[in-house]
Amino acid sequence: MRKIFGLITLFIGLFFVYFLSTSQNIGGKPIPPLGKLLNPYSGAWQNVEKVDRYADFELKSEHITDEVKIVFDDRMVPHIFAQNLKDALFAQGYVEAYHRLFQMDLSTRSPDGKLSEILGPNLLDYDKKQRRLGLSYAADNAVKGWSKFPDELANLDAYTAGINHYITNLSVANYPLEYKLLDFAPTEWTNRHSALLLKAMTQTLAGYEEDIEMSNALLMLGEQDFNTIYPDRNLKDIPVTEGPYKKRVSPTVTELISTNLPSISRPRSPDGVGSNNWAVNGSKSATGMPILANDPHLGLSLPSVWYEIAITTPAFSAQGVTLLGMPGIMIGFNQNIAWGETNVGHDVSDYHTIEWTDASKTAYMLDDQIVKATLKIETYNVKGERETYDTVRYTHWGPVVEDDMNLALRWIAHDEAPTPDFMAFVNGMQCANYDDYLTSTADFYAPAQNFIYADNKNEIGLRINGALPIKDYRQGVTISSGNKTFDGWKGIIPRDENPQERNPARGYVSSANQYSAAEDYPYYYNGNFEPYRGRTVHKYLSGKDTVDVNYMKMMQNSTFSMFAKEALAVMLPLLDSTNAIHAHAMGLKRWDYHYDANSLNPVRFDKWFAAFHQLLWDEIYTQQDQVALPNPDVWVTVNFIEKNPYSKFYDLKSTVKIETLSDLINQSFRQIRDDTISSLAEEKNAQILHLTRLAAFSKLDIDVGGTKHSLNAMQQKFGPSWRMIVALGDTPEAYGTYPGGQSGNPASPFYSNKISTWAKGEYDRLILSPTPQSISNPLFTLSITHEK
Amino acid sequence: MKNSLLFLLLFVGTISASLLLPWWIIAPLAAVLTYNFKTAPIAGFFVSLVAVLLAWLLSIYVIDDGTVALLMGKLFEVSDFAAPLIASLVGGIVAGLFGLAGSFFAPKNNTAK
Numbered sequence: 001m002r003k004i005f006g007l008i009t010l011f012i013g014l015f016f017v018y019f020l021s022t023s024q025n026i027g028g029k030p031i032p033p034l035g036k037l038l039n040p041y042s043g044a045w046q047n048v049e050k051v052d053r054y055a056d057f058e059l060k061s062e063h064i065t066d067e068v069k070i071v072f073d074d075r076m077v078p079h080i081f082a083q084n085l086k087d088a089l090f091a092q093g094y095v096e097a098y099h100r101l102f103q104m105d106l107s108t109r110s111p112d113g114k115l116s117e118i119l120g121p122n123l124l125d126y127d128k129k130q131r132r133l134g135l136s137y138a139a140d141n142a143v144k145g146w147s148k149f150p151d152e153l154a155n156l157d158a159y160t161a162g163i164n165h166y167i168t169n170l171s172v173a174n175y176p177l178e179y180k181l182l183d184f185a186p187t188e189w190t191n192r193h194s195a196l197l198l199k200a201m202t203q204t205l206a207g208y209e210e211d212i213e214m215s216n217a218l219l220m221l222g223e224q225d226f227n228t229i230y231p232d233r234n235l236k237d238i239p240v241t242e243g244p245y246k247k248r249v250s251p252t253v254t255e256l257i258s259t260n261l262p263s264i265s266r267p268r269s270p271d272g273v274g275s276n277n278w279a280v281n282g283s284k285s286a287t288g289m290p291i292l293a294n295d296p297h298l299g300l301s302l303p304s305v306w307y308e309i310a311i312t313t314p315a316f317s318a319q320g321v322t323l324l325g326m327p328g329i330m331i332g333f334n335q336n337i338a339w340g341e342t343n344v345g346h347d348v349s350d351y352h353t354i355e356w357t358d359a360s361k362t363a364y365m366l367d368d369q370i371v372k373a374t375l376k377i378e379t380y381n382v383k384g385e386r387e388t389y390d391t392v393r394y395t396h397w398g399p400v401v402e403d404d405m406n407l408a409l410r411w412i413a414h415d416e417a418p419t420p421d422f423m424a425f426v427n428g429m430q431c432a433n434y435d436d437y438l439t440s441t442a443d444f445y446a447p448a449q450n451f452i453y454a455d456n457k458n459e460i461g462l463r464i465n466g467a468l469p470i471k472d473y474r475q476g477v478t479i480s481s482g483n484k485t486f487d488g489w490k491g492i493i494p495r496d497e498n499p500q501e502r503n504p505a506r507g508y509v510s511s512a513n514q515y516s517a518a519e520d521y522p523y524y525y526n527g528n529f530e531p532y533r534g535r536t537v538h539k540y541l542s543g544k545d546t547v548d549v550n551y552m553k554m555m556q557n558s559t560f561s562m563f564a565k566e567a568l569a570v571m572l573p574l575l576d577s578t579n580a581i582h583a584h585a586m587g588l589k590r591w592d593y594h595y596d597a598n599s600l601n602p603v604r605f606d607k608w609f610a611a612f613h614q615l616l617w618d619e620i621y622t623q624q625d626q627v628a629l630p631n632p633d634v635w636v637t638v639n640f641i642e643k644n645p646y647s648k649f650y651d652l653k654s655t656v657k658i659e660t661l662s663d664l665i666n667q668s669f670r671q672i673r674d675d676t677i678s679s680l681a682e683e684k685n686a687q688i689l690h691l692t693r694l695a696a697f698s699k700l701d702i703d704v705g706g707t708k709h710s711l712n713a714m715q716q717k718f719g720p721s722w723r724m725i726v727a728l729g730d731t732p733e734a735y736g737t738y739p740g741g742q743s744g745n746p747a748s749p750f751y752s753n754k755i756s757t758w759a760k761g762e763y764d765r766l767i768l769s770p771t772p773q774s775i776s777n778p779l780f781t782l783s784i785t786h787e788k
Numbered sequence: 789m790k791n792s793l794l795f796l797l798l799f800v801g802t803i804s805a806s807l808l809l810p811w812w813i814i815a816p817l818a819a820v821l822t823y824n825f826k827t828a829p830i831a832g833f834f835v836s837l838v839a840v841l842l843a844w845l846l847s848i849y850v851i852d853d854g855t856v857a858l859l860m861g862k863l864f865e866v867s868d869f870a871a872p873l874i875a876s877l878v879g880g881i882v883a884g885l886f887g888l889a890g891s892f893f894a895p896k897n898n899t900a901k
Contacts, residue, residue, distance in 0.1 A: 005829070006892030010819075013885035017812045020878060035882065038875035039811035040847035044860055045875075048852050177859075696862035747855045 023183045025384060030120060032181045042173040044180055049748040054780040059169075060787035063161040064090050068784040074777040075764060076742035076750040079310040081772050086158040088311050089327045089426070091784060093162025093189075096307060100324045100744040101166065101186055102176040103303045106691050108193045108325065111135035111200040116382045118184045119692075124382055131378045132392050134399040135199050138413045142195035145416035152420035156191050159327040163189040177746055178692060194422060197325035198446075202413040204273060204298070206447035208528040209349040212261050212407070213630040215478040219258035220623065228640075228649075229617065229632050232474070234531050236639060238538050239515040240450055240462065241499040248522040254475040257353070261405060262628055273298055273718060274530050275342035276556070276711055278510035278537050279454040279462075281503065286548035290454035291727045293552045294331050294340025295720040297713045300688045302698060302752055304740020305721045306331075311429065312770060318429040319734070319768050321722050328425030331724060333734055335768065336432045336456050338726035341449035342511045344464050347527040348412035348446070350475070350489075352397040352482030356406065366396055367484055373400075397482055408482060410489070412446045412467055419443035424465065434459045434502065441465045442495050450511035456728040462509040463500035464516055468493045473524045493523050510537045512711075531635035532562040532709040540711075549735065552725045555711055557761035559595040563634060563709040564605050568593075570641045571612070574662045579669045584608070584677070595712075597681035597705040604677055606707075612668035613637050618653055680705055684716050688739055688755065690746065697746040702739075704759050712761075723763065735763035791835050794825050798839035798883070803847060811879070814840050818883040822890035829891045836887025841880030848872040 020035030037043050054072075066083035068091045073079060078095040082088035097104065109115050113127035113136060130136075146153055167186050179186060218226045279292035298305050306321035309329065320332015331340040357363045363372050374394040381387055393400040397408040420443060427440035434453055441451050441463075448466020453459070469489035481487040499516040501509050514534030516525065539562070540555050541547065568588060575585055584604045591601040614621050617632045640647070641661060650661050659667075677683075681703045690697035706714030713719055719739070727733040739758040743750040757764065769775045798821055805813045818840065822832035848857075854868065860875065861868035 002829075002892045002896075006889050009885055009889040009892060013815060013819075013882065013889055016882050016885060017815055020882065021812065034878050035811050038860070038878050039806065040844050040851055040875075041806040042811060043875070045848050045851045045856050048856050050853050181863075694863065696859055746859055749855075 023384070025120065033183045036183065037180050044177055044747075046173045047177045047180075047745055047747045049743070049745060049750075051749055051779075056781045056783070059094075059165070059782065059784045061090065061161070061165050061784055062787050063158060063165070064784055064786050066786065069772050070095060070782040070784070071769075071772045071775045072779045072781070073769075073775050074779060075308070076779060077308045077310060079312065079769055079772070079775055081312050083314065085313055085315070085426070085430075086155060087784075088313050089155055089159040090162035090165075092309060092311065092322070092327055093159040093164075094166050094784070095309070095782075096322070096324050097163040097166035097189070099742055100303055100307060101170075102178040103691060103744050104163070104189070104193070104197075104324045105186060106178075107200060108196040111139065111196045111203065113378065113380070116380060118182050118383060120383045121385055124380060124388070127380060128378070128390055131390065132399060132401050133203070133409065134392070134394075134411070134414050135196070135203060137376070137394070137399065138199045138202075138411075139192055139195040141414060141416040142198065142421075143192045145418070146191065146195070146420055146422065149420040152423050153191070155426055156194060156327060156422055160189055160191055160194070176744065182692075194325050194327075197323065198422065199413050201323065202447045204447075205343045205449075206346075206348050206412060208345065209347060209351065209476075210630045211351040211476070211479045212259065212405075213628045215257050215259035216261060216627050217620070217629050218256055218478055219260055220627065220629070221619070223256070225619075229620065229636060230630065231636065232477070232526050233515065233519065234529070234635050234639065236535070236635075237514050237529065237531060238535055239499075239518050240464075240511040240534070241501045241517050242504070243518050243520055245517060245520045245522055247520040252472040254472040254477075254480070256474060256478045257481065259479060260627060273343065274513040274533070274708075274713060276510075276512045276533060276537060276713075277340045277342045277450065277452040278508055278541060278552075278555075279338075279452055279460045280508040280541065280547055281454070281460045282458045284507035284541075284545070284547060285727070286546050287727050287729060289456055289727065289729045290338075290458060290460050291547065291549060291552060291725065292333075292338040292340065292452060292454040292460075293556060293723075293725045294342070294452065295556050295723040296331065296340075296342065297719055298721040299718050300721060300739050302688050302690045302740055302746075303744035304738055304754075306738050306740075308736070308738075308742060308766075310769065316430045316432075317768055317770055319766055320429070320724065321736075321738070322425075326422060326425065328423075328427075329429040330425050331722060332429060333726040333728075333732050333768070334429060334431075335732065336728070337437065337453065338455075338728060338732065338734075339428055339437065339451065339453050340724065341451050343513055344448040344450055344466060344468075344516060345513055345527040345529045346448060346468050346516070346525045347476045348448070348467070348469060350410045351401075351407040351479045352410055352487065353479060354395055354397075354400060354406045354408050354482050361393060361400075361403065364395060365483060371396060395482070396485065397488065407479065412469070415445070415467065417443075417445035417467075419445060421445040433457065434461050437461075438463065450516075452509060452511065454726070454728055456730070456732075459503060460509050461500070461502040462511060464498040465495070466498075468498060468523070468525065471524050474526070475524065477526055497522070506542065508541050510534070510541065512537050530709075531633070533711055533713065536560060536562050536711055549725055549727050549733065553735070553761070553763065556720065556723045556725070558711045559705045559707065561593050561595055561602075561707055561710050563638065564591075564602070565593040566642070567609055567634075567638045568605065570638070571608070571665050574665045575669060576662075576666050579666055579673070582669075582673055584673060585669070595680055595705045595707040595710055597703050598679045599705070600677045600679060602680045602705075602707065603683045604672070607672040607675060607677075608669055609634070611671045612664060615652065615664045615668050616641075616649060619649065622653065684714075686714060686716055686719075688752075689717065699752050699755055702755065702759055720758075723758070724766075725763070732768060734766040734768070736766045737763045790825055791827065791831050794821055794827060795835050795839045797821055798836060798887075799843045802840050802843035802879075802883075806847075812882065814879055814883045815886040818887040819890035819893075822887045823894045826894040826896070827887070827891040829888055832891030833884045833888040837880040837884030840883035841876045844876035844879040845872055848875060
């Protein structure tokens with residue numbers, strides 16, 4: 001009898017051990033392996049980091065040739081001291097993995113379509129979309145291209161070896177917390193992972209296209225109204241480079257294609273991703289030497305997007321931020337120069353129609369010939385489920401993203417870069433003058449960026465680095481024909497002809513995702529451009545004779561909205577007498593157009609404008625449940641009402657009455673008049689979520705102002721991810737701040753410690769330290785020595 | 789007396805064995821010890837449960853400075869005080885079940901209390 005009880009108990013016990021050692025899904029709720037996660041000896045408790053326990057340690061590796069010292073300063077920023085570049089990059093790879101391994105893993109799984117492997121079936125759809133967009137194919141192409149440059153590749157190999165040194169020596173107890181929670185193990189890093197990361201960045205920054213929606217709009221509106229509501233250019237904008245350029249004569253005009261198609265639900269770049277950068281030269285700066293500022297606006301996350309790092313070899317000493325998984329410093333400075341980037345909104349993603357020869361969709365017509373499509377079978381190993389498969393058809397143009405649409409995607413991300421493009425940030429950080437910097441960054445392929453530069457020889461400059469396609473006039477505004485190879489891009493603009501400026505007479509260079517060049521630029525381009533921040537930078541810089549670091553701090557934190565100012569200049573005077581004396585209107589009349597955290601006026605304005613915008617373009621918004629149409633831009637609305645006191649668009653289709661502009665403005669005001677208005681911070685509910693979106697590891701309710709059109713472009717989840725200001729001179733005086741912390745470990749005191757500084761608009765001083773001894777109050781030192 | 793020794797061995801054994809072996813080492817440990825000690829089932833269950841629970845709790849107390857307790861508390865929506873207790877209970881229950889099984893399998897010992 002006892003034996004039977006014993007057996008029963010034993011089985012229950014074994015079941016418990018199994019249950020507690022494996023991930024479970026109970027009623028759709030994922031349950032981590034509780035035994036693994038919660039035991040004190042290899043579970044979450046091992047991830048604690050006590051400040052007083054940091055201690056120096058040593059490593060040996062066959063991959064380095066000389067001794068490397070890495071000193072972690074009191075902000076946990078690693079300062080790498082190496083005798084040569086490859087050793088330094090090995091160390092960079094090591095420290096990035098040391099602090100951010102899970103983040104690096106997850107952010108390469110997203111483009112690779114492998115999130116469902118660790119997060120389960122809910123992510124399968126997302127994975128499929130990513131693979132159908134051809135991101136893993138793009139990474140394979142990148143690696144293929146890189147293999148042609150063995151000398152440069154040796155640098156990436158060193159970096160990869162550093163990451164793997166960390167991974168291979170990692171014990172289960174020391175796995176980052178998220179691995180324990182999601183119950184998987186880190187795998188070897190390869191150069192392909194870095195390629196995936198570059199592709200993910202290209203997706204975020206150069207994934208924009210609205211081809212299908214635009215084609216639908218063209219069919220519905222006709223060409224004249226289409227051009228009114230979706231114009232190519234905002235003529236009020238001040239482009240990044242002012243030329244003058246030599247205009248090309250009579251370019252070929254593309255025929256736009258009208259369609260009536262459902263929209264593709266694609267993972268696309270979110271609204272509000274963008275950045276600011278500017279640099280003044282000595283004639284405009286308080287120090288007599290250039291000052292450069294840069295702040296990229298991205299989806300904010302924990303661990304933070306960026307990782308601060310300093311690298312010193314006998315040849316150079318540089319500091320700044322790096323994108324985890326890519327060697328070099330992306331935005332930073334060295335003894336002599338400072339650099340940074342903002343995104344370029346050119347449309348580098350075009351859909352082409354495919355004419356299949358039959359229903360099997362295995363061959364299609366191109367240049368009147370039958371061409372076979374390449375079928376790629378994608379395999380998904382979904383966590384807790386069987387393998388599933390998906391077939392993606394590849395054509396001359398690229399992958400057919402959705403089979404029933406018969407549209408193939410031509411996207412710059414798929415190209416095999418003709419250059420070792422990953423070297424741009426490795427070479428860039430070592431430069432001492434602008435010519436070197438131009439050469440170093442010329443290889444950068446995608447996503448195209450406004451690379452800004454300043455140095456202590458009083459040079460400033462800005463050039464777009466990246467591949468910009470040569471297009472016919474209006475090519476890529478809608479879907480393009482795919483019948484002829486001639487329907488595609490006509491090559492890539494030669495790098496020397498990319499928009500650029502060097503030491504312009506106005507004394508500064510700047511960019512904020514606006515148009516790259518005025519209409520005289522010899523190549524046609526279209527895309528997604530920011531209408532207000534660029535002009536706001538000009539307003540601040542041209543309006544002041546001498547600027548200093550504090551002025552630039554003020555600029556970066558400015559919540560002034562030129563959009564609100566221009567819109568209200570038309571809207572407020574048109575309010576009728578009842579509306580004009582309402583508290584919302586009175587508040588807005590006194591408003592200084594700043595999106596301050598505790599102000600009600602930004603919320604009043606945003607709600608009112610949104611209601612008005614919907615009424616004005618009722619032609620579009622009332623049709624969107626029938627057909628996929630692009631949202632008209634807000635700048636189109638503002639420019640339109642400034643210029644047109646009367647227009648057929650003011651009439652509401654749903655009423656018999658013929659409405660006027662003033663009717664729409666008053667009607668939209670009445671719609672929001674009784675709304676309870678809370679402060680901007682409450683309305684915005686800014687938050688920085690952990691990559692897994694787990695609230696326990698996230699920071700919620702952050703009290704910040706800002707809007708996507710102000711220089712402090714803080715929205716709910718997007719915003720300034722790294723604010724840097726560098727005053728150049730004999731030694732650079734640099735400042736930086738970002739919403740996160742150096743460590744990716746949610747249990748580390750350096751996980752989210754910088755958020756409050758950043759939210760307050762304050763900065764840390766960034767001190768370039770030429771020797772390990774010059775770093776004050778280091779937390780600990782890591783020494784790496786050569787091992788045979 | 790025997791139960792106290794069992795407790796002590798389990799407590800020390802849990803901490804030392806877990807440093808090298810997977811977390812579930814507590815299961816065979818509890819079963820083997822209660823089997824060899826010929827512990828009565830009720831005692832086998834409770835002594836194993838309490839010994840491992842306390843071993844884990846003490847270990848957590850030594851290892852953590854409260855940060856992980858706070859995180860785990862948020863994650864499982866319990867207080868940061870409860871989190872280490874719940875974690876230790878996980879170990880305790882597993883050990884208790886195997887302690888019980890071990891004592892069931894052991895030949896009856898008339899001298900056992």
